[in-house]
Amino acid sequence: MPALVGIEGLTKKFGPLEALKDLNLSIPAGVTFGLVGPNGSGKTTLIRIICGLLRPSSGKVTILGKTVPFPEMRHLIGYMPQLESLYLDLTVEENLFFFASLYGLKGPRKKQRIQEVLDLVELKERRNFRVEHLSGGLRQRLSLACSLLHSPQLLLLDEPTVGIDPELRFSFWGYFSHLAKGGTSIIISTHYLDEASRCKKVLMLRGGKILALGSPEEILSQTGEGNLERAFLKLSRGAQDGPG
Template sequence: MDAIIDVRGLTKRYGGRTVVDHVDMQVARGRIYGFLGPNGSGKTTTIRMLCGLLTPDEGSGTCLGYDLRKESRKIKRQVGYMTQKFGLYEDLSIEENLSFIARVYEVPDAAARVDDMLQRLGLAGRRAQLAGSLSGGWKQRLALAACLLHEPQLLLLDEPTAGVDPKARRDFWDELHELAAGGLTVLVSTHYMDEAERCHQLAYIAYGKLLAQGTADQLIAGAGLVTWSVEGPALADIARALRASDALNVASFGTALHVSAASAAALEAALAPYRGTGIAITPVATSLEDVFIALMQRSQDNFAS
């Protein structure tokens, strides 16, 4: 499978701080590549460099076969970029927004293309509705339709489902998989672990550094974590005590704690004082969220003084 994105050493600095630090990335055609990491980790800056909106300070590579530095204009013409915030005209109707975008991209037979997109994304019945009056889920559909009008080869989605209800998120992801099956490549940043698990491949970036990449199963296996579940009374007190140890990763999951460490021996040593006090300790499978919490805790904030 040919690489739609192939970059090495991608680096961007602002005011003496490195916000993207020598990132290497390869993404194959027709794949959904999930980009995860805490706020301020460099995800959006990386996406903007990939689509030609920002020029890297260091590094090289190609996107859609075009050089990132020399051919950024050609990249922009073949990329659909959906930003974090709704960016279309709220005082225009759904159809008027799409017609305007079609003219900007000089889409052939624009009226037919707009009508086709309205039908595909279930917007036809609302075509005359003002964009500003739409709910979050419908705005999301309109933004996706606008990204797809010019038939891009690469779709870049920057936290596209923030503030959208679970049903709309599921429908959105079903559509992404349909698009990928048709050969479209998708790079999506998200904070939702259920969405991450629906990606073909994942990358975790924290404070500018790419810490891990692979499938969900590969990331879990590569983390080398052992995880136990702790249930019972006074969990808040237990969590505070366990979090004092740098060797443990502790997260609340409903009525239980997930405690992860590099070995069962480390977990046993930490939890031994609580055995016989009315709490239940059971081994559980390490989840993707456990892995990402551990990666985040190990990361150093590049803006910390």
């Protein structure tokens, strides 16, 4: 079986800037895959290329063996962008109806999925609130719900827990584990290294290059450190001192 996501010789340039440098890796199905690195390390660029929103400068990305972009991929993937893409003057439920239509859901299935995602992110009581009256955390919950409407097999979440309080971060991770147990693969970018340690596999990026790739336990044992934050610092220093 091909990997869920295959990344081969992937380079992305913005003018002279190389945002991703010859990445090679594959992401298996059925895992939570953490994409970690400081601002500017290339996380969003990688996610947008996997979604087919940006084209690589060279190399390619495949999903289930097919080269991105391909038409049916919109049924396979859900994407929660780093900046919210909700309609402020619509209610919670109206936003969900709008996104459900975009994903091609219709009739009873559409209504049913809207109720299910409202339940999952605990927004049922607020379904008739206009988004402009919601706090940032509630908007994040709604954005997540929108990305889940069509039950995607692969979910790409770009820093979904930035700027939300610890309690909500905790419940977000509850939703993620729930989804992963149900068979969804989740690629989640974060700059919180404690969050990365909850993932099954972690890719550490720095300056568009791979610093480390493996399970949190593997990265800790390779570096001889007690937590991922220290591991990241150690690997970063090594990369600075080393050639290239």
